[in-house]
Each structure stands twice: as structure tokens, then as C-alpha cells.
Amino acid sequence: MPLSLNEFISTIDARRKGDSQEALPPIQAIAHAEASLPVSLPDTGMGLECLKQHILDDLVPGFNRPNQSSNYYGFITGGSTEASLFADYIVSGFDQNAQVHAPKETIGGAVEDAALRLLQQLLCIDEASFPGRIFTTGATASNILGLSLGREFAVAEAGRRRSPPSISSVAQLGVVPACLQAGVRKFQVLTTLPHSSLYKAASVVGLGKNAVVSLPLSAEEPWRFDLDALERRLSDSAGVAHIIAISAGEVNTGRFAASREEMIKIRALADKYGAWIHVDGAFGLQARVLLPSESHSSIVDGIHSIHLADSLTGDAHKLLNVPYDCGFFFCKNLALQQAVFQNGASVIPDTAEIPSPHNLGMENSRRLRALPVYASLLTYGRIWHRTLLERQIELARTIATFILGSEAYELLPRNTDLKDVYMIVLFRARSAGLNDTLVSKLNASRVMYVSGSRWDGAPAVRLAVSTWRVDVKRDSARVISELEEATSKQVLF
Numbered sequence: 001m002p003l004s005l006n007e008f009i010s011t012i013d014a015r016r017k018g019d020s021q022e023a024l025p026p027i028q029a030i031a032h033a034e035a036s037l038p039v040s041l042p043d044t045g046m047g048l049e050c051l052k053q054h055i056l057d058d059l060v061p062g063f064n065r066p067n068q069s070s071n072y073y074g075f076i077t078g079g080s081t082e083a084s085l086f087a088d089y090i091v092s093g094f095d096q097n098a099q100v101h102a103p104k105e106t107i108g109g110a111v112e113d114a115a116l117r118l119l120q121q122l123l124c125i126d127e128a129s130f131p132g133r134i135f136t137t138g139a140t141a142s143n144i145l146g147l148s149l150g151r152e153f154a155v156a157e158a159g160r161r162r163s164p165p166s167i168s169s170v171a172q173l174g175v176v177p178a179c180l181q182a183g184v185r186k187f188q189v190l191t192t193l194p195h196s197s198l199y200k201a202a203s204v205v206g207l208g209k210n211a212v213v214s215l216p217l218s219a220e221e222p223w224r225f226d227l228d229a230l231e232r233r234l235s236d237s238a239g240v241a242h243i244i245a246i247s248a249g250e251v252n253t254g255r256f257a258a259s260r261e262e263m264i265k266i267r268a269l270a271d272k273y274g275a276w277i278h279v280d281g282a283f284g285l286q287a288r289v290l291l292p293s294e295s296h297s298s299i300v301d302g303i304h305s306i307h308l309a310d311s312l313t314g315d316a317h318k319l320l321n322v323p324y325d326c327g328f329f330f331c332k333n334l335a336l337q338q339a340v341f342q343n344g345a346s347v348i349p350d351t352a353e354i355p356s357p358h359n360l361g362m363e364n365s366r367r368l369r370a371l372p373v374y375a376s377l378l379t380y381g382r383i384w385h386r387t388l389l390e391r392q393i394e395l396a397r398t399i400a401t402f403i404l405g406s407e408a409y410e411l412l413p414r415n416t417d418l419k420d421v422y423m424i425v426l427f428r429a430r431s432a433g434l435n436d437t438l439v440s441k442l443n444a445s446r447v448m449y450v451s452g453s454r455w456d457g458a459p460a461v462r463l464a465v466s467t468w469r470v471d472v473k474r475d476s477a478r479v480i481s482e483l484e485e486a487t488s489k490q491v492l493f
């Protein structure tokens, strides 16, 4: 008997809503789920009814709850808005292949283009300046796109600047012949405290993880670019192809690598030395929904001029709160993007008004992951997204204020002004004994969940506010009581 979409939605929603607000499932639920996993493929299937029961009764109770609990502060997971969930069911139900823009066959391609443009409007990214736009599987994939284009551009630029000039395309010739022709000996990806995926991207696109070089301003502000060091690197190194990768924001602290004024200088340096600028704004780009204000001035300053970059990474499954997996990538140079990602032998560029996604990114067959973004943007609008981020920042700052006033905890990085706090709170316990076990202690309650990290060579707790369910009063009270409890338990030991 065919199942209606309504039936699917109501069954799943009943499970999602009927649960507690705890961030993690009971450990027994995970054990039960694990014991229920089959070890061998059955010759005869169990049938849909049994399968449904198995998934809903055995597996689902063993899932963690970033989308149900507002106290899930690990990684930066976001949740899924009701609108985006509805759209996600539609995406699976109608199984559109969003590979080629085929306007006479399906509206899918036009929907993706509309969603990308609405997203650019939300984030105040000029549509005409960034015509290369595509949804990806996430920020890692977008960073791979960014470094691929940086590699293509920087090698070609080195070739153009030779005498006599050469036309050296990595996409066409391969890394080694193109670099030899352009006189490039090695690559450098100049950055500050990059996300781990930047190293992966450097590995995948053949630059090498060793090519990633961090140029921090100081030990106190390791997330900020040292522009003098940047210029020295760019000017000193003959035969080096450069990509400048801006962390906006940095994944531990949420802080931004370059101010509005500094981005202008970085752009000038990139133009002078033939470098490509890529911004990793996985969760930072969302800050472009904020209006300039006294309390958000430092965040707004850090994200203000990222449109001076050549390419931008963003994640919709983080602060935009759509289901996995959904990232995005914006690029100023559509022709270069098509040259690198052109699918098949043809080098004829897409001439349709809307370029086909399979010529813009890694995948050929792909999900219409644009629809959940489209749904959220239309359902809630610009102002809702702005006030959501404002509330997330307010919760982070309320928790940070508690930590600043507490004897037991220390807010990181040291000397953080509340005005610099975005939606991440980094902190540690002052007692080394408690600090070593703090993350596991907080998570052992299963009420809230935080990520463990390191800062200044010692363990630290990273609490990232990213869900649309945020409620400043309720959630701050919960977190503060858990933090107080962790220190009171300490006395017993």
C-alpha cells in the first residue's frame, strides 16, 4: 500500500515532538539501537511495516537531538526549521535530479537559481558581482571549490606574468605541467587559524596540507591576519602561487580574521601579487543579516568587506537551520568556475541564462537541496532571520557574562570584550583538575551538549548557539545551572 506524504510527515513529527528537551538520548537507547542492527543481509526482506517499526522504535530513540533540544551546543549543527523540513520531505518525495538546468522539463533548475539569489539577498551579496553560485554538500565541499579555483587562477596568473607569458591552466594541463609552464614551484595558502577542512581541501586539490600557512597577528589574537607578514610572504617568494584564505569567523572563537579596512588592504595585495582570495564563512556569513549597531559593531566590521574576496564558502545546514546536507559557494569569476568544473570533454560554456550546476561544482547527479533554503527564506523572511541571529548572540553573551563574573570559570580568549562575542562561547574551568574533565562532566548530564576544544595548549569548552529553537531566558538558565552544578560536584571529589 503506498504511503502518503502526509503519513510520513505525521509519523516522523510525532517522534520528534514527543521527546524530552535533553540534548543526548539515554545511553540505553543507543545500546538498544546497536543491538538491533542486523549483521547479515536477509534473503527475504522484512517488509515496510516491520522496517518502519524497526527504524522508529529501535533506531530513532538512539539519535542525538540537535534538532529537538535547544541545549545542543556541540559543533555548529543548527537544526531544521519547520518550513525547511517540509520542503526536505518534498525533495525526497519527488526525487528531482538538480544536475542540469532544463527549463522545458522541470522547474527544478529555476528554483535552485531563485533560492541562491534570495540567499545572496539575505546575506547582502551582490547578485551581479557573484554570478557563480551553487549549493554544495557543505562548507568542506565549498572550500574544495574555493581552493580549486584559487589554484587555477594563481597558476594562470603566474603564467600571464612571465615573459614571454604563457596560458597555463591546471584544469586543462594538470598540476605539474601547468606549474612547470608557469614557473610555479609550490603553493601557499595564507590564512589564520583555519578550519580543519581547509587542510583537507589543500590535500584534495593537490596543493598539499603543508601549503597551508597560518599568519597570526599575535599569540593573543591568533585568529587575526598579520598584514605585514602577509605582504612579506607575497613579495618574497618567486615561483610561489598564492591563495589567501580568510577565516570569517574562526571556528573556536567565532572571531573574524580581517576588519573592513584590512580587507581593502588584502584585496590590494592580492591584486598586486596575483593571489586569489577565498573566504571561509561557514557560519560567519550569516552575520551579514545584522544591521550596524553599537552592540554588534565588532561582528559587522569583521564581515563587512568579505565581498572583496573572489570566492565565498557558506553553510546553510548551520545557522540557516536547514537539514543536512546543504552548503553554498559564491564566486565572482563564473567563466573560471566553468572552466574548472565543466562536465565532460566539451569546453563550450553553458550559454543558458541559468548555468547548469554540473558545470559549476563537484557533483553531477544531485539533490534539489535548494528547496529547503527556498522554503525557509520565503516562510520566515529577512527580519526573522535577523532577529534569530540576534537572539543567538544574546544567549551566547548572557552565558559569557555569567562566566566573566564567575570565580570558577574563565572566558576565552583572555580579555574578550562582550562586544566581540558572536554565537560561540569558549571557556575553561580555572581549576585544572575540573578543566580536564569538564566537557565530559557537562555532557554526562545529557541535558546539554558541548564540544571539547583546546586553547593556549589546554582543554577548553566550546559552546556554539546555532538552533532556531533558542530562547534566551530559558536556555541561559539551563546552561548556567549546569555550569554551577559542575563546580559544586567538584567540591565532593
Ligand SMILES: *Cc1c(COP(=O)(O)O)cnc(C)c1O
Residues within 6 Å of the ligand: 076, 137, 138, 139, 140, 141, 195, 197, 249, 250, 251, 280, 281, 282, 283, 315, 327
Ligand atoms: C563547519 C565548518 C566547516 C566544514 O563544514 P561542513 O559543512 O561540515 O563540511 C568549514 N569551515 C568552517 C569555518 C566551519 O565552521
